[in-house]
Amino acid sequence: MNLKPTPAQAAFREEVRAFIRDRLPADIRAHLRRGHHPRPQDVVRWQRILHERGWAAPHWPQAYGGAGLGAAERLILLDEIQRAPAPVPLGFNISLLGTVLLRYGTEAQKRFFLPRLAQLDLWFCQGFSEPGSGSDLASLRTRAVRQGEHYIVDGQKIWTSSAHVADWIFALVRTEQSAKKQDGISFLLIDMKSPGVTVRPIVSIDGEHHLNEVFFDAVQVPVTNLIGEEGRGWDCAKYLLVAERTTVASVGTCWERLGYARELAETTVQAGRRLLDDPRLAAELAQLDAEVRALELTNWRFQLDPDIAQHNPAYASVLKLKGTELVQELSALVGRLAGLAGLEHRASAGADALHPLAAAVPRYLFYRATSIYGGSSEVQKDILAKTLMG
Numbered sequence: 001m002n003l004k005p006t007p008a009q010a011a012f013r014e015e016v017r018a019f020i021r022d023r024l025p026a027d028i029r030a031h032l033r034r035g036h037h038p039r040p041q042d043v044v045r046w047q048r049i050l051h052e053r054g055w056a057a058p059h060w061p062q063a064y065g066g067a068g069l070g071a072a073e074r075l076i077l078l079d080e081i082q083r084a085p086a087p088v089p090l091g092f093n094i095s096l097l098g099t100v101l102l103r104y105g106t107e108a109q110k111r112f113f114l115p116r117l118a119q120l121d122l123w124f125c126q127g128f129s130e131p132g133s134g135s136d137l138a139s140l141r142t143r144a145v146r147q148g149e150h151y152i153v154d155g156q157k158i159w160t161s162s163a164h165v166a167d168w169i170f171a172l173v174r175t176e177q178s179a180k181k182q183d184g185i186s187f188l189l190i191d192m193k194s195p196g197v198t199v200r201p202i203v204s205i206d207g208e209h210h211l212n213e214v215f216f217d218a219v220q221v222p223v224t225n226l227i228g229e230e231g232r233g234w235d236c237a238k239y240l241l242v243a244e245r246t247t248v249a250s251v252g253t254c255w256e257r258l259g260y261a262r263e264l265a266e267t268t269v270q271a272g273r274r275l276l277d278d279p280r281l282a283a284e285l286a287q288l289d290a291e292v293r294a295l296e297l298t299n300w301r302f303q304l305d306p307d308i309a310q311h312n313p314a315y316a317s318v319l320k321l322k323g324t325e326l327v328q329e330l331s332a333l334v335g336r337l338a339g340l341a342g343l344e345h346r347a348s349a350g351a352d353a354l355h356p357l358a359a360a361v362p363r364y365l366f367y368r369a370t371s372i373y374g375g376s377s378e379v380q381k382d383i384l385a386k387t388l389m390g
């Protein structure tokens with residue numbers, strides 16, 4: 001397969017680069033370049049700028065407010081956004097729920113939700129995991145019982161990223177007990193302002209609040225918020241989980257972090273020598289460069305060759321596994337290069353008032369999670385082993 005960019009693809013990359021150069025607010029870029037997570041208000045601000053240009057939902061059809069881009073252009077757009085660095089369009093809205101709605105939503109659901117997802121008028125979070133139901137997701141126990149035109153939802157979700165800023169949650173709930181645990185699950189959209197929804201924070205190892213527990217206590221959800229058929233939510237979930245695994249190999253982020261590590265190695269002087277003058281560090285950077293390139297080529301092959309995507313789903317596991325390993329290695333390297341500055345305590349100061357390298361260690365710590373969410377590394381290795389053994 002020829003992976004050399006065509007002249008049209010090269011021109012599109014230039015167009016995207018110029019747009020980002022002109023329109024990405026400098027404060028957002030600087031905040032991310034330092035290694036911080038994007039602030040929710042910055043995610044909204046930037047996604048609206050992208051939306052004005054028609055690029056907030058790269059793979060959706062134009063009829064629903066998407067860009068209708070082909071696979072190669074999509075990859076280029078996301079790659080340039082990650083390299084900038086800028087916040088990627090909110091994954092819960094665009095690549096996860098949006099993808100499911102396009103396939104399983106009714107016309108009325110698409111017309112109502114898709115424009116709001118693209119414009120980020122509604123911020124969705126993902127309510128799948130529960131205590132005791134993570135890798136074994138189909139064992140989930142949150143119940144929804146139909147009463148007239150509503151479901152009454154009771155139960156608990158955990159590790160729900162950004163539930164504290166979200167307006168709505170898409171949740172897997174059990175509508176029926178059946179012999180096979182994948183049956184009897186339904187996919188519901190729930191307004192977080194509904195009476196009976198409680199959000200409790202979980203502070204993670206980086207000292208930040210990204211995660212939450214979400215409790216449902218007799219929450220009334222209109223049946224019109226069911227996506228797909230009652231009891232067939234597992235189909236939606238499987239469809240969504242493949243999308244989640246394939247978008248998780250953040251090649252552009254790997255390039256951005258590698259570029260940042262190289263910049264630190266070139267500009268940091270210790271005992272009169274640049275860090276980069278250490279040949280072991282130079283070799284490590286070269287090795288990582290080769291590995292990111294290999295990830296990039298694998299990603300292109302997977303995304304552009306429909307045969308591979310259809311007949312060899314284990315590719316998605318390779319991308320998830322290798323992509324998360326690399327981003328972890330890169331964050332460890334940036335943490336090492338930052339030295340003591342990376343350990344600056346953040347309790348009182350605002351993020352931008354801290355030492356420019358203060359986010360290095362928290363980011364390293366947060367990235368431990370990438371090999372857990374979206375299907376843990378052990379689970380990906382199980383899939384690969386089964387594929388290799390036929």
Ligand SMILES: Cc1cc2nc3c(=O)[nH]c(=O)nc-3n(C[C@H](O)[C@H](O)[C@H](O)COP(=O)(O)OP(=O)(O)OC[C@H]3O[C@@H](n4cnc5c(N)ncnc54)[C@H](O)[C@@H]3O)c2cc1C
Pocket residue numbers: 125126127128129132133134135136158159160161162211369372373374375376377378379382
């Ligand atoms: C930062 C972060 C953000 C998250 N955000 C969300 C979110 O927004 N929404 C949401 O629904 N969930 C979210 N999650 C939850 C995430 O999907 C689960 O943590 C993940 O699925 C693992 O489930 P678990 O934590 O229950 O661990 P378990 O499934 O209990 O796994 C524990 C250990 O056992 C291993 N293991 C499990 N099964 C197997 C197997 N078959 N073979 C070999 N080893 C196995 C795992 O690899 C792991 O090491 C998030 C998690 C993190 C860390």
